Amino acid sequence: MKTKKNKKLRIIYAGTPEFAVPALEALIASEHEVVAVYTQPDRKKGRGRTIKFGVVKQIAVDANIPVKQVASFKNEAVLETLRAYEADLMIVAAYGLLLPQSVLDTPKYGCLNIHGSLLPRWRGAAPIHRAIQAGDKETGVTIMQMALGLDTGDILAKISCPITNEDTGQTIHDQLANDGAIALLKTVDLLVEDKLEPEIQDDSQSCYAHKLDKKQAEINWSKSAVEIDRIIRAYNPWPVAYTTKNSQPVRFFMSSAIESTASGEIGEVIAESKQGIEIITGEGSVLVTRLQVPNAKALDVTDFINGRSLLGVIFPT
Numbered sequence: 001m002k003t004k005k006n007k008k009l010r011i012i013y014a015g016t017p018e019f020a021v022p023a024l025e026a027l028i029a030s031e032h033e034v035v036a037v038y039t040q041p042d043r044k045k046g047r048g049r050t051i052k053f054g055v056v057k058q059i060a061v062d063a064n065i066p067v068k069q070v071a072s073f074k075n076e077a078v079l080e081t082l083r084a085y086e087a088d089l090m091i092v093a094a095y096g097l098l099l100p101q102s103v104l105d106t107p108k109y110g111c112l113n114i115h116g117s118l119l120p121r122w123r124g125a126a127p128i129h130r131a132i133q134a135g136d137k138e139t140g141v142t143i144m145q146m147a148l149g150l151d152t153g154d155i156l157a158k159i160s161c162p163i164t165n166e167d168t169g170q171t172i173h174d175q176l177a178n179d180g181a182i183a184l185l186k187t188v189d190l191l192v193e194d195k196l197e198p199e200i201q202d203d204s205q206s207c208y209a210h211k212l213d214k215k216q217a218e219i220n221w222s223k224s225a226v227e228i229d230r231i232i233r234a235y236n237p238w239p240v241a242y243t244t245k246n247s248q249p250v251r252f253f254m255s256s257a258i259e260s261t262a263s264g265e266i267g268e269v270i271a272e273s274k275q276g277i278e279i280i281t282g283e284g285s286v287l288v289t290r291l292q293v294p295n296a297k298a299l300d301v302t303d304f305i306n307g308r309s310l311l312g313v314i315f316p317t
Contacts, residue, residue, distance in 0.1 A: 007192050009088040012107065014038040015056045019173060020093035022181035023114055024056060027091065028063050030185060035085045040096050041069045073103050082106055089191070091184065092146065104146055109191060111146040114180040116173070117209070118158055119144060120201040123151035124209035128176065129169050132234035134207075135226070138162050139172060141180040143187040145198060154198035157187045165229075165256065168236040214239040221267035221317045225257035225284035232286070243267070243315040245293070250315070253290040253298055260285035267315035274302045277310060 009032045013024050016039050027034050037060035042051045053061065060067045070078050079102055087107040092099065093114040104111050117127035118140040124130075131139040140160035147153040159179040163172060190196045217239040219228055232241040232255045242249040256276070264270045264280045271278040276287030292298040293308065 007088075008032055009109075009188065009192065010035045010086060012036045012038065012082070012085055012087040012090040013056075013060075013093075014090060014095040014097075014099075015093040016040040016054055016096050017094050018055055019116065019177045019180070020056050020095070020114075021059065022177045023091065023093050023184045024059055026181040026185055028059070028065075030188075032188065034060075034063070034065050035087060036066045036068060038068045038070065038095065038097075041071065070097075072097070073100055079103070079106070089188070093180065099146065101148055104148070112156065112184070112187065113144045113146045113151070113153070114184055115142045115144055115151055116176045116180070118142060118160060119151060119155055120203065120206035122209040123206050125211040127209040128172050129212055129234040130207070130209040132163060132167065132169060132172065133230050135230055136163055139176070141176045141183055143180075143183050152201060152203070154200055156190075156196055156198060157183045159183045168233045168254065170237045212239055217241050219243045219252070219315070221279065221315055222282040225260075225281040225286045228281055228286050229255045229257040232288075245310075245313060245315065248294040250294070250310075251292040251298070252288050253292070255286050255288045255290075258285050258287050265314050267317050269310045269313045269315075272301075272305050272309060272311050274305070276301050277305075279315065 011027060011032050011034050013027060013034050015024060037056060039054055039056045042053060044050060045052050057067050073079060082103065083106055089109045090107045090111040092111055099111060117131060119142040122130050138160050140158055142155055143157040144151065144155055145153040159182060161172065161175050161179060217235050219231065219241055232252045235241045236253045240251045240253065242251045244250065262270050262280065262285065266280055266282055268280050269277060270280055276289045278285045278287050289301045290298060291304060
């Protein structure tokens with residue numbers, strides 16, 4: 001990766017959701033030139049099924065950067081367009097499309113990925129959620145040189161982030177999105193100065209972060225309170241952990257695990273207060289502090305118990 005010091009790089013950026021926003025904004029504000037933005041095709045959203053720009057596309061349009069929304073890179077015409085940008089570097093952040101070797105080889109210095117875990121710990125689609133669910137004490141963001149394997153490329157930079165018992169998928173997501181922008185700019189600076197020190201990943205230390213699925217979000221109350229609490233926080237804001245009452249979903253957004261010797265059935269709501277709604281689990285109790293019942297908006301427990309009660313309800317295991 002030999003470059004001239006202080007060189008202004010021509011960069012292609014590929015990303016789609018909110019996680020990709022801070023890094024794109026940082027690149028636009030930097031001395032480097034973002035020559036094109038690749039993002040997933042527009043999709044219909046909301047009850048009206050109207051087509052709305054994705055967040056990354058909107059930023060690119062506002063900055064007068066060309067936007068490309070391709071279905072795949074198997075088409076030669078698509079590859080020719082990519083090559084025509086004569087990019088020095090391509091940055092990928094939660095793009096949602098696999099890049100073949102032909103794409104990885106197109107930019108002068110290859111492709112870098114902003115990945116939401118301390119590689120090689122969690123590889124795959126949902127590293128943030130799986131780290132919380134597994135009870136990891138810390139996670140982080142990694143800048144990686146992309147290779148054909150699943151998140152197996154050399155590590156170029158890392159920033160770590162603690163996971164507390166109050167963190168959710170959303171809070172860690174937001175922190176890592178911002179940290180990713182910081183780590184990316186640092187990496188690009190080191191690239192320009194020819195000071196990168198790639199680190200080969202230890203495959204034996206990796207775990208696969210399976211993609212999230214709504215079916216996985218149904219709570220099994222026979223599990224321990226600690227496990228259930230982690231699921232509730234990990235799946236906030238999506239797909240949202242839930243149980244059922246009269247065959248209708250009751251969704252949980254925030255909770256804590258507590259030790260309890262209270263008697264009752266597994267899945268039973270045994271207490272309600274401003275501190276939370278206590279539900280018996282296979283081991284200990286979960287104290288739910290934010291929830292949503294059918295045909296209502298999500299509420300903090302203080303507001304919820306003002307007009308509703310779940311006391312005595314036994315959720316299915």
